[in-house]
Amino acid sequence: MTVVQSRAATDNWRTRLGRFEWKASPYLYVAPFFLLFAVVGLFPLLYTMYIATRQYNTLTGDSGVAICGATCGAGGADASIWANFQWVLHQHSFWIALRNSFSIFLLSTVPQMILALFLAWVLNANLKARTFWRMGVLLPYVVAPSAAGIIFSQIFSDKMGVINVALSAIGLQPIMWHASAFWSHVAIATIVNFRWTGYNSLILLAAMQAIPDDVMEAAVVDGAGKWRTFWSVTLPMLRPTLIFVIITSTIGGLQIFDEPQMFHNGTSGYGGPNGQYLTLSLYLWDMGFNKVTIGQPNLGRAAAVAWLLFLIIVAIAVLNFFLTQWLAAGSHAKTDRARLAEYRDRQRREYESAKRAGLDARQRAARERSRMDAAAAPQAGAQAGARAEGRAS
Amino acid sequence: MNKFKSVLASAAALALLLGTAACGSGSTGSSGGTVTLKIQTFNNPGYGAPTSERPGADLWSKYEAANPGVKVEETAAASSDDARAAFNTAISTGSNAYDVYVVEVDWMPSLMAMPDKFVDLSSYISSDNDWVSWKTENATVNGKLIGAGTDIGPEAVCYRGDLLEKAGYDADPEAVAKWLGGDSATWDSFFAAGREYTAKTGLPWYDSMASNWQSMINQVEESFVSKDGEVIATTNTKIKEMYDQLTSTKDLSAHLSQWSDDWNAAFKADDGFATIQCPPWLINNMKGNTGEDFSGWRIADVFPGGGGNWGGSYLVVPESSPNKEAAAKLAAWLTASAQQVAVFTTANNYPSSVSAQSSSEVSGKTDSYLGGAKVGEIFANRAQAYDIVPYKGSQYFDIETKLTDALNRVDVTQEQTAEQSWNQWLEDVKALS
Numbered sequence: 001m002t003v004v005q006s007r008a009a010t011d012n013w014r015t016r017l018g019r020f021e022w023k024a025s026p027y028l029y030v031a032p033f034f035l036l037f038a039v040v041g042l043f044p045l046l047y048t049m050y051i052a053t054r055q056y057n058t059l060t061g062d063s064g065v066a067i068c069g070a071t072c073g074a075g076g077a078d079a080s081i082w083a084n085f086q087w088v089l090h091q092h093s094f095w096i097a098l099r100n101s102f103s104i105f106l107l108s109t110v111p112q113m114i115l116a117l118f119l120a121w122v123l124n125a126n127l128k129a130r131t132f133w134r135m136g137v138l139l140p141y142v143v144a145p146s147a148a149g150i151i152f153s154q155i156f157s158d159k160m161g162v163i164n165v166a167l168s169a170i171g172l173q174p175i176m177w178h179a180s181a182f183w184s185h186v187a188i189a190t191i192v193n194f195r196w197t198g199y200n201s202l203i204l205l206a207a208m209q210a211i212p213d214d215v216m217e218a219a220v221v222d223g224a225g226k227w228r229t230f231w232s233v234t235l236p237m238l239r240p241t242l243i244f245v246i247i248t249s250t251i252g253g254l255q256i257f258d259e260p261q262m263f264h265n266g267t268s269g270y271g272g273p274n275g276q277y278l279t280l281s282l283y284l285w286d287m288g289f290n291k292v293t294i295g296q297p298n299l300g301r302a303a304a305v306a307w308l309l310f311l312i313i314v315a316i317a318v319l320n321f322f323l324t325q326w327l328a329a330g331s332h333a334k335t336d337r338a339r340l341a342e343y344r345d346r347q348r349r350e351y352e353s354a355k356r357a358g359l360d361a362r363q364r365a366a367r368e369r370s371r372m373d374a375a376a377a378p379q380a381g382a383q384a385g386a387r388a389e390g391r392a393s
Numbered sequence: 394m395n396k397f398k399s400v401l402a403s404a405a406a407l408a409l410l411l412g413t414a415a416c417g418s419g420s421t422g423s424s425g426g427t428v429t430l431k432i433q434t435f436n437n438p439g440y441g442a443p444t445s446e447r448p449g450a451d452l453w454s455k456y457e458a459a460n461p462g463v464k465v466e467e468t469a470a471a472s473s474d475d476a477r478a479a480f481n482t483a484i485s486t487g488s489n490a491y492d493v494y495v496v497e498v499d500w501m502p503s504l505m506a507m508p509d510k511f512v513d514l515s516s517y518i519s520s521d522n523d524w525v526s527w528k529t530e531n532a533t534v535n536g537k538l539i540g541a542g543t544d545i546g547p548e549a550v551c552y553r554g555d556l557l558e559k560a561g562y563d564a565d566p567e568a569v570a571k572w573l574g575g576d577s578a579t580w581d582s583f584f585a586a587g588r589e590y591t592a593k594t595g596l597p598w599y600d601s602m603a604s605n606w607q608s609m610i611n612q613v614e615e616s617f618v619s620k621d622g623e624v625i626a627t628t629n630t631k632i633k634e635m636y637d638q639l640t641s642t643k644d645l646s647a648h649l650s651q652w653s654d655d656w657n658a659a660f661k662a663d664d665g666f667a668t669i670q671c672p673p674w675l676i677n678n679m680k681g682n683t684g685e686d687f688s689g690w691r692i693a694d695v696f697p698g699g700g701g702n703w704g705g706s707y708l709v710v711p712e713s714s715p716n717k718e719a720a721a722k723l724a725a726w727l728t729a730s731a732q733q734v735a736v737f738t739t740a741n742n743y744p745s746s747v748s749a750q751s752s753s754e755v756s757g758k759t760d761s762y763l764g765g766a767k768v769g770e771i772f773a774n775r776a777q778a779y780d781i782v783p784y785k786g787s788q789y790f791d792i793e794t795k796l797t798d799a800l801n802r803v804d805v806t807q808e809q810t811a812e813q814s815w816n817q818w819l820e821d822v823k824a825l826s
Contacts, residue, residue, distance in 0.1 A: 070823070178650070269801065272806070
């Protein structure tokens with residue numbers, strides 16, 4: 001009796017365990033990633049938010065709820081969790097850094113995307129020594145960002161740099177790479193493009209090769225030229241990849257750090273004497289880890305910048321998503337809408353005619369039936385026939 | 394039962410993974426009776442085994458031989474900024490990344506504001522650690538010594554003998570010293586000589602306003618912050634006077650940004666700058682920029698406005714170090730007179746120890762790169778001429794960085810007039826609070 005009972009108990013325990021395993025194991029398998037993400041991703045994110053509300057100095061730590069200080073004028077001494085954000089938004093340097101980040105982001109991402117698409121399209125053609133060309137495109141990506149930064153900062157030196165020496169040799173004015181905001185952005189964007197164009201074109205190439213041949217063949221049979229095929233078939237089918245590539249390069253572009261730091265080519269005063277190439281992440285880093293003056297809530301303010309940067313990136317990524325959808329829709333959105341309306345219209349007409357056809361069939365059947373019924377019961381049949389007649393009219 | 398085991402195994406694996414993640418930053422301490430002391434340095438303090446790029450006195454092996462059971466590991470940061478960032482992170486998080494740090498003199502104000510985080514070295518030092526008084530003073534808070542003085546940076550004037558000769562001047566060091574004003578040289582007499590030279594040759598006299606400023610500001614006792622902690626940068630008339638004096642010499646500048654590739658390349662260019670303020674450690678950089686066999690540079694035993702000091706470091710031991718006793722002993726030993734002598738004779742870091750300065754090995758040192766100049770004697774004279782201990786409050790670093798930016802806007806990028814740039818600096822200082 002007891003043996004049976006205990007076996008039943010173990011069986012019960014086992015089935016319960018088995019059920020637990022069945023249900024829990026998928027979560028356990030993915031758990032390591034999420035635990036790691038919680039430790040190195042989520043926690044820092046939330047802790048940064050906490051620090052952003054505090055008077056936090058890099059060296060001495062937390063000393064209460066944030067205050068804005070003399071910068072905010074009369075209310076500067078009041079403690080508020082938004083004070084660090086307020087302080088940052090009052091800083092001229094922050095807006096300069098925002099401008100620079102956007103300018104460098106646009107100067108790098110836009111030409112980079114166009115070039116990468118073009119390169120991928122060329123590489124997708126039947127080239128000889130295919131692997132050689134593909135590897136060649138990826139080669140700059142292998143170069144470490146700092147190494148690329150050092151090499152390019154020498155090329156872009158104001159006096160001894162290759163470009164300016166060449167310009168002077170042919171009698172042109174040398175370009176003041178570090179003094180002019182625009183030219184410094186062009187220089188930094190060049191460093192970024194050098195590294196990332198090849199990487200992006202390989203990703204786009206992989207996506208292009210995944211496009212089924214029959215679609216392309218159909219386009220060719222329909223008489224589409226190379227450009228038309230690219231614009232109306234290739235591009236729309238690349239949409240998911242394009243979204244991925246554009247969003248990653250948005251994040252990378254707005255967080256740009258190594259290149260302007262290396263381009264600066266010196267110590268302290270990062271971003272140029274007038275903030276010519278001060279980017280948001282450079283501003284954040286300089287404030288959080290170089291300007292650690294005791295008594296200043298520098299890390300709290302840097303954390304506020306980090307959160308502002310995060311929000312900006314999210315906003316831009318969402319905007320990009322919609323832009324990319326519009327771009328890769330295959331044709332102009334307006335025509336699309338018109339065509340959609342036309343489709344809907346046609347669909348409605350077909351539905352109507354189908355409905356009518358069904359109705360007619362039913363009426364015909366009803367008339368048939370009533371004729372047969374009329375033979376059996378003339379009065380009732382006449383009534384039904386009259387009803388059916390009335391509905392049809 | 395197998396299923397139960399597999400669940401157990403996966404749970405165990407998970408725990409193991411978490412465990413390794415949690416103690417990923419565990420540090421090596423003493424293991425098997427040997428203590429490993431980790432030290433973070435930057436530039437070249439001259440302690441390690443000598444290589445062709447990094448001259449050194451090979452002090453680690455000496456110390457390890459004299460102290461069995463101690464191993465020293467040096468990590469050289471790429472730049473002083475990198476070193477500072479790593480140092481700040483380690484101190485703020487209390488991690489024991491290193492047992493000893495080389496700390497630049499500019500970082501000291503912020504360290505002095507948190508003396509509790511560093512070991513008091515006063516009980517470890519002996520009569521061999523006889524640093525010049527201002528060096529000790531600048532690392533002492535309420536009788537607590539938080540830094541052991543390594544080198545100091547007494548400044549002389551280095552000049553391009555070849556360029557001066559080409560321009561028709563007597564390039565002999567004594568003649569040049571006299572031309573610049575001799576013992577009573579002032580910034581006026583220094584710039585006057587420069588105007589003469591630039592008018593004659595059309596070539597730049599100095600490298601950048603920023604490097605001159607560095608010397609000028611270090612001759613002011615109270616510059617940006619008063620001794621009672623008030624920010625006086627924008628109201629101090631002395632600052633504005635010096636700024637005006639310096640920016641009026643714009644024509645004499647080579648318009649280079651310090652430490653940039655252009656600056657490095659100009660050291661041996663035929664149209665490069667003729668003079669530079671020259672602390673001993675800069676000679677290493679000069680050699681690196683021109684190559685050892687370049688013979689244009691000379692050194693004159695003179696300095697405008699009295700003495701000058703640029704750079705120089707301390708060794709500090711954080712309280713969080715698990716081997717702080719052994720680390721403090723190492724710091725005291727490294728900064729003792731005999732080791733300072735060894736460092737100066739192999740690398741170019743001038744000793745802060747008085748007995749080291751007067752030792753025959755230091756005072757008799759000559760440098761063939763500078764035309765066989767008696768550098769030991771010259772720097773001893775220069776160190777003696779420096780008697781001001783500038784007070785640098787905790788905000789000094791931020792304000793000074795902004796002022797360097799202001800000078801660079803006038804000098805390097807030339808986008809603003811001196812007055813515009815000054816006004817922007819006033820705004821910058823206001824925004825710092």
